[in-house]
Amino acid sequence: MDAVLRGFLDAKERAAPGGELPYLTTTLRTMLTGGKRLRSVLCVYGWYAAGRPPEPLETAIHAAASLELFQVFALVHDDVMDDSDTRRGQPSAHRALAAAYTDSGGPGARAEAHGMGAAVLLGDLALVWSDELLHTAGLKPRRLAEVLPLVSEMRSEVMYGQLLDLCTTGRRPSGDVDAALHVIRYKTAKYTMERPLQIGAALAGGSPEVLEACSAFGIPLGEAFQLRDDLLGVFGDPARTGKPTLDDLREGKATVLMAHAVRNASTAQLKLLRKRVGDPDLSEQQAVLVREILEDTGAREAVETMIEERRDVALRALDAAPFTREAAACLRDVARTATVRQV
Template sequence: MMSADTPSSVGTQAAETAGTSPRNGCVDALDSPESIAAEVSTGIEAFLESKAAEFLSISPDAQDIGQALLDFTRGGKMIRPVLLWWGFQLATGNDHSRGNWADGVAEAAGSLELLHAAALIHDDVIDHSDTRRGKPALHRQFESSHSERRYQGGAESFGVAAAIVIGDICLALSEELFEKSQTVLGITPSARNLRATLRRDVMVGQYLDVLAEVVPLDDERIGERAWEVLSFKSAKYSVEQPLLLGAALGGADEKQMAEISRFGLPLGQAFQLRDDVLGIFGDPAATGKPAGDDIREGKRTVLIAESMKNLSPEQIQIMAARLGDPKLTDAEVGECVSMLIESGGLDAVESFIQTKYNEALSVARDWATVSNDADSTRTKIGPTAQKQLAGFAEALSYRTS
């Protein structure tokens, strides 16, 4: 990332916008998502370029690894890095007495983005996805490379194998970058434990997702299973845990961590519920995925579970036969989509999203009303920071891509 004696533009911005509030003081303003994303992206690029050079020194054939990771990590939403950064600022009250903290936070945030990239690479293999962000999924890219270079053996199996290995490498690099951040921020048992929990939860959540796809639709736990997958595969690791990890790196105590969790978990659930809606109803031009993709992949989401409550036995039979069939026609997908709407499943999920979104906003409003509270352990934010959190919450809950 940046050298120890190079000032961070984002850190400088924070100092200018937030002043010199005491530790756990009122956070007047948070760094902008755009500036955080730019800072973290630059750091990831530099880190991966150095690793690409290492791969090339091992063998000229390893050049594809570094280039694949560089290409794959460009253009992401940077949701997790932004939230980790904000978690750190909420915990420290923008106190800059820790020195060049932005370098370490940028590295910790970058490590989360690499963990996310590893999960996406493996997720696309598991789901047999053809595209990611409007481009061929990584395993499809290596499948094409196999054919173009006239390699022997099966192109598809080579693509899958290459993607699994590169996903593993990306996960290892994520750990390396997080360890690097500790040289600036200091080693904290709380942060290490949270990092391990985050990594564990997303992997267990992935298994639960795989299992849910083969469970019959009339399974009595289908709704409970859907909420488990939603929470552990995505909601916690996408929103709540990045905020908590940043707060832990900033030295937050248990009380403040609990407050931040009250904001982060419902927002993470709203985020993933919206993702489930977009997986079926999203515009392919915006999502980069085919329309109705979750139906062809057989996802047992909360949307599916809620719809099952009001479908007729005949409709349930049709849905059970079609979920997970990659060869469905657009007309067959369209019929399933109509069932999800007419059954009230979509309306139920939209109601869940609104409820979870409102829960998160309520916590942010509470933080904004205790700015003069004598309790130094309370999270305190000013009007600008409240507006930033509310805007980000709305963007996550009601996004179109």
């Protein structure tokens, strides 16, 4: 996967009309390192799950690599919308590009606006290139015609999920667990697990039954994955996750974790949550009080239970799935690591 992405970017830089492109691709290359490669790996597992022989593996890997470029697009724009300072323990794209601007002699007063604008361009470029990498993967026209509707659905679902996230973030904390689950299903669950598996299976000509099994496994596991991410975003170790534990609280993210807390909070606890959650100046000391409420109301325990329940549903679906034995074994490992992870 790394070799495909590196070769693709090398070719783009060589073919560029001028020497400016590395200004963006340097940040792009940084973002393509250090990730879990979860979506592209699941795409390849989906290809194996359909039971095809390994001869066209190179084509499957090229197509799967396109998901990594799409992931960069989603992350860059997500960080712009959230105005996040870091990503994977490194400066977020708009922060890195702002720093590069001032390092090259640009006026500091313009740095933030420049960084945001350049990051939008970087995200757009990653989206366009993900499409190009898929179309040049060597797929036969029939296969490409089967894959493209799934890719289009995935892209639309991510945009819808981002819209839901944008519309619910920063509002008064709500106890609507179902609404919070609706956000994570479209922003993360389908895009992280279900669609990559389905795209991989479609690359191999998988049957409708295989594609349905990808959904039965992928959606509950994707929800469990994001629920774990929400816990790590508040209770995790930033040194391991690469993500500050104040961002979600300061932004007022409408998570399932927060919804459970609001549902079960006392009057005094609810007053504190509504005062502190969504406060951009929330201090670590104040965040400790919020975390205590998340613990005392049973919200953290409730989310742990939801993670376990969804993992079990996914594993039962996997037991009944018409997948190859090897792919099922790999996916069983993914189900465990995705739900107990600490990063």
